[in-house]
Amino acid sequence: MATFYYTKTHEYIREDGGEYYLGISDHAQQELGDITYVELPAEGAEFAQGDVCCTVESVKAVAEVYTQLALKVVAVNERLEDEPELVNQDAQGAGWLLKIELADTGVLASLMDQAAYDAMEK
Amino acid sequence: MTFIPHTPAQRAQMLAAIGAEKLEDLLDTIPPELRLNRDLNVPPALGEAGLARATAELANHNAIPLNRVFAGGGIYPHHVPAVVDELSHRGEFYTAYTPYQPEVSQGMLQCIYEYQSYICLLTGMEVSNASGYDGGTVLADAVLMAALTGRGKRNKVIFAPNVDAQARRVVETYNIGMELELVKVATGDATPDGQCPIAAHLDEHTACVVFQYPNCLGYLYADLAQRIAEVHAAGALAVVMFYPFAAGLLKTPGELGADIVCGEAQCLGNPMGFGGPLLGFLACREKLVRVLPGRLIGRTSCERDGQPGEGFVMTLQAREQHIRREKATSNICSNEALLALRSCIYLGAVGREGFRQLAAICHDNALKAQAQLTALDGVSACRDQQFFNEFTLKFPSGKRDEIYDAALAQGMLAGIKPCGCADPELKNCLTFAFTEVHTDEDIAALTALVKEVL
Amino acid sequence: MPAPTLIFDRSQPGRRGTQVRSAGHQPDGTAGLPAQLVRADSLPLPEVDETTLVRHYVKLSQINYGVDTGFYPLGSCTMKYNPKVTEATSMLPGFANIHPTQPAATVPGLMRLIYELQVWLSDICGMAATSLQPAAGAQGEFAGMLVFRKYFEQRGETARRVMIVPDSAHGTNPASAHLSGFEVAEVDCVNHGGVMTLELLEDVISTHGADRIAGIMLTNPSTLGIFEKNIVAVAERLHDVGAQLYYDGANLNALLGLTRPGDMGFDLVHLNLHKTFSTPHGGGGPGSGPIGVREHLAEFLPYPLAARSGDGYAWHKPEHSIGRIKLHHGQFLVLVRAWAYIRMLGPDGLRRVAEHAILNANYVQAKLKHAYQIPYADRHCMHEFVASADGFKDYDIHAKDIAKALLNDGFHAPTCYFPLIVHEALMIEPTETESLETLDKFIAAMLRYAELAKTDPEQLKRLENLAVTHLDETQAARQLNARWIPPANTASAAEAK
Structure with missing residues (x-):
């Protein structure tokens, strides 16, 4: 069973059997509308807290994806190159952006859990 | 003349509807201390006849006829077919704004799509933007594209020998903000057999190498494809500034391996206009499209008369300033759409065989002229290299300006004086260009003039 | 599926279009060229007759909307009527057929036109000097930002790298500032009625530090079409901290002859000749974006400028010019139209x-x-x-x-x-x-x-x-289709024989 942690800027980190994935929340993809392009970093790239790690474009908007925690990119979702619509279809599943390694998993506790994020959305 | 249609009665009616007595009442939001309480310092108004008289005074009475202009350097005296002026002056085209509303702009959108297609054919590239300001600014754009692709790790830009000096100046100005390292390979480094030495300057910090094809003295680097391969081997991009008319006879930069191709397309149906407006073109490999600045038109599905169909829209707008603001790939908003349209009409008018033949005539005229001029005592080719329609000749010391001035006095523009800042030898040189407007008599007249001065 | 017909779709192999040179001597063109560079076949350009060509583009014009078609109330774009007489003027061979390297002394009329337009636009804006070089409004903005940069470098104030831009401003403003190496400080005017208040200004000054502020980019009337009465106070405050004011000329049509950016305290102005001065937008361009400056910035203007020289005119490069921003002499034929427009209207008409x-x-x-x-x-x-x-x-x-x-x-x-x-x-x-x-x-x-x-x-x-x-x-x-791709077999009729 995957666990989701959310940021105020609508990114999520999914923990799934000891592996971590970063993406944008279902709410965020709805706000953006039809996503047409996702700019992903190189594998192995490292980001500090507050960096921009990806850019997500829709027809008339562009959203930057921030890292709330220091992280290293293990893999990028290569399917998005040809199928950016995956983010619309399944933002928190097949539409993940990055598979990541966290320097310190303890800091996940500083993010919102599902209930807190849902509450923020209301 | 003011082009304001209101009658006094209508003006009164409108003011009444607003609840004002006089025009002045509408200006009450401007603080009185900011009002200009005098007439602007411009001359009094003229009617159409008066304007015609005033402009006739300024427009060059003794304008040099096109066929006596032997100068190029990016701007060439090509013939503009009448059909180009006629069609591009349809009000529906030239009085339109940028096609923000595709439902009522399919005409211009399709023209720009055709333009992008033509530019891709002429350059051998996969994507072209909807046009840029001129051959200089698109070179700056191309350099910026290469730097963006280098993601901050490649900040060096190498100019191969003999890249147009004005265009380089424009890049230098743009670079005030970009702060890239600009390196110019000295003209003298070019080997006499036309090989282009850049290898010594290439390294892991190189974003791109800029070549001009043909170069600013008119010459061709026969080994351009090999030089581009060297650039690629160093992990850098090859930017080629290209004279699109040469594609009538010569391989496109794309066929030689270029990644980004830019240049000036005034030659495709646009007047010289004392140097403006011009038509900058900018095209690249599809993998670079995300860093390509400017408008881009795409073909997509739509409803046509209620049925599923296809049409055109502005696309990939999320790259642009109105969405990305300071993070946009460039600040470009408007382009040279009307000149792009003219280039479409031009290329359609001359057509496949016509374009090849025109290029062949330009080249043939240049060959004839070079042969006749270098047969004169004291005149020699500046480089022992091959050329398309432009070449540079060296004259005996002190004679260059004399020839140029004597030509002007006879209503002839005898080439351009190449930028001699890096190469003192060029101070005795003139660069001549030939097009299809020149006849054997014109070439003979130029030769006779040079002979007379010598 | 009803698809648009491209000019390429109308091509018939072997058909010839407009004849530029009579069919006499036809050189084959390959002599004297490097063999490695000569192309084997001709480019697959369309093969259409002139009648077909004309009908193709007339049809396209008929599905395009311009000011000549009808009312065009596109806010901030000033889509006014484009007088036909200014078009005709710009096409005179004595303007249109001049090569740009022709020496200034041999084209005195053209030089005078450029000089006069510089002078008139300076007076219209309340500025000391104007450069007609920039190719469009966005390039004018960019040139203006570089002028500010050079000005501060000249004064040794290289720390001034913060450009204040209201978030209500046109997207070119922050993009131009960024391209010039400024750090953009966006101010939330959207939630303050679209106005740059003194309060907002104080906030941004104290956030970044008075000695780091380079300037501000504003337009007046504001994007709401309202005259900004704050402007004088905003200008005074910014000048107090040593910063410069940039005027975005998109809305100048409202001010002609009534008030001037210079009188409001702006240091630098860009104009859109294709808005205020009625040169046509051309379906997206060419534009023209001259910049005017007060005296203290004149030495940084992009070159060349037309200047008086004896009885005539000559090209002039200001002492600390930012450099060349485009090739040759600005959008000359657009300048001709603006010159003719001003000449027809006169002070009263403007x-x-x-x-x-x-x-x-x-x-x-x-x-x-x-x-x-x-x-x-x-x-x-x-x-x-x-x-x-x-x-x-x-x-x-x-x-x-x-x-x-x-x-x-x-x-x-x-x-x-x-x-x-x-x-x-x-x-x-x-x-x-x-x-x-x-x-x-x-x-x-x-x-x-x-x-x-x-x-x-x-x-x-x-x-x-x-x-x-x-x-x-x-x-x-998602599925970019931005060009026509020739079919695989593209040999021309001439080559097929």
Whole structure:
């Protein structure tokens, strides 16, 4: 069973059997509308807290994806190159952006859990 | 003349509807201390006849006829077919704004799509933007594209020998903000057999190498494809500034391996206009499209008369300033759409065989002229290299300006004086260009003039 | 599937078009060229006759909307009538057929035209000097930013790298500042009525430090079409901290002969000749974006400028010029049109342009203010105003629906969703060249939509007169198709034989 942690800027980190994935929340993809392009970093790239790690474009908007925690990119979702619509279809599943390694998993506790994020959305 | 249609009665009616007595009442939001309480310092108004008289005074009475202009350097005296002026002056085209509303702009959108297609054919590239300001600014754009692709790790830009000096100046100005390292390979480094030495300057910090094809003295680097391969081997991009008319006879930069191709397309149906407006073109490999600045038109599905169909829209707008603001790939908003349209009409008018033949005539005229001029005592080719329609000749010391001035006095523009800042030898040189407007008599007249001065 | 027919689709192998040179001697063209560079076949350009070509582009013109077609109230774009006589003037061979390297002394008339336009535009803006070099408004902005940069470098104030830009500003403003190496400090004016208040200004100054502020980019009238009375105080405060003021000239049509950016305290102005001075927009360009400066910035202007020299004129490079911003001498043939326009209007005509642009905007505003929400409709607007379709959202009618209904009824749409300060914005700029009859037709249509929005929103969304609708922008971006690709077998008839 995957666990989701959310940021105020609508990114999520999914923990799934000891592996971590970063993406944008279902709410965020709805706000953006039809996503047409996702700019992903190189594998192995490292980001500090507050960096921009990806850019997500829709027809008339562009959203930057921030890292709330220091992280290293293990893999990028290569399917998005040809199928950016995956983010619309399944933002928190097949539409993940990055598979990541966290320097310190303890800091996940500083993010919102599902209930807190849902509450923020209301 | 003011082009304001209101009658006094209508003006009164409108003011009444607003609840004002006089025009002045509408200006009450401007603080009185900011009002200009005098007439602007411009001359009094003229009617159409008066304007015609005033402009006739300024427009060059003794304008040099096109066929006596032997100068190029990016701007060439090509013939503009009448059909180009006629069609591009349809009000529906030239009085339109940028096609923000595709439902009522399919005409211009399709023209720009055709333009992008033509530019891709002429350059051998996969994507072209909807046009840029001129051959200089698109070179700056191309350099910026290469730097963006280098993601901050490649900040060096190498100019191969003999890249147009004005265009380089424009890049230098743009670079005030970009702060890239600009390196110019000295003209003298070019080997006499036309090989282009850049290898010594290439390294892991190189974003791109800029070549001009043909170069600013008119010459061709026969080994351009090999030089581009060297650039690629160093992990850098090859930017080629290209004279699109040469594609009538010569391989496109794309066929030689270029990644980004830019240049000036005034030659495709646009007047010289004392140097403006011009038509900058900018095209690249599809993998670079995300860093390509400017408008881009795409073909997509739509409803046509209620049925599923296809049409055109502005696309990939999320790259642009109105969405990305300071993070946009460039600040470009408007382009040279009307000149792009003219280039479409031009290329359609001359057509496949016509374009090849025109290029062949330009080249043939240049060959004839070079042969006749270098047969004169004291005149020699500046480089022992091959050329398309432009070449540079060296004259005996002190004679260059004399020839140029004597030509002007006879209503002839005898080439351009190449930028001699890096190469003192060029101070005795003139660069001549030939097009299809020149006849054997014109070439003979130029030769006779040079002979007379010598 | 009804698809558009491209010029390439009309090609017939072996057909010839316009004959530029008579069919006499035809060189084969390969002699004297490096063998490695010679192309084997001709490029697959279309093969069409001139009749077909003409009909193709006439048809395309007929599905394109310009000012010559009808009313074009595109806010902040100043889509006024483009006089035919200025077009004809720009095509005179004595202007159009001049090579740019021809020495200044041999083209005194052209030099005088450039010089006079520099002088006139300087007076119109209240500036000391003007460079006509920049190719378009955005390039004018960029050049202006570089002038500021050089100015501060010259003064040794290299720490001044913060450019204040209201978030309500046009996107080119922050993009130009960034391209020039400035750090953009966006100020939230959107939530403060779209106005740069002294309070907001103090905040941004104290956040970044007074000695790091390079300047501010503003326009006046504001993007809401309202004259910014704060401007003098804002200018004084910024000059106090040693910063410079940039004027975005997009809205200058409202001010001609009435007031001047220089008198408000601006240090540098860019103009859009293709807006205020009635040169045509050309379907997206060419534009022309001269910049004017006060005395202390004149030495940094982009070169070349026309200057007096003895009895004539010569090219001049200011001492600390930022350099060359484009090739040759600016958008010369566009400058000819602007020169001719000013020459025809004279001082009185220019002032009347501004007055009547303001009259037309206020008339339309007065007629629409009961049917649409218009912020500050209690005041007189300048040359444009912003109406909102927000009142129709309960009926699922948005600004874009009003815009498309206008297109369907033979008008162009206003600027939509800009400025962001107003929800569902429709920015309306009628310009001075539109008659009362045209304005009344537009007003009647707008009032009808306001009624329909509530009574029959589905009818409002029906676009029966438009041939092409519902363009799929998502598909256009996801599956880029930005060129025609020649079919695999492209040998020409000549080569096939």
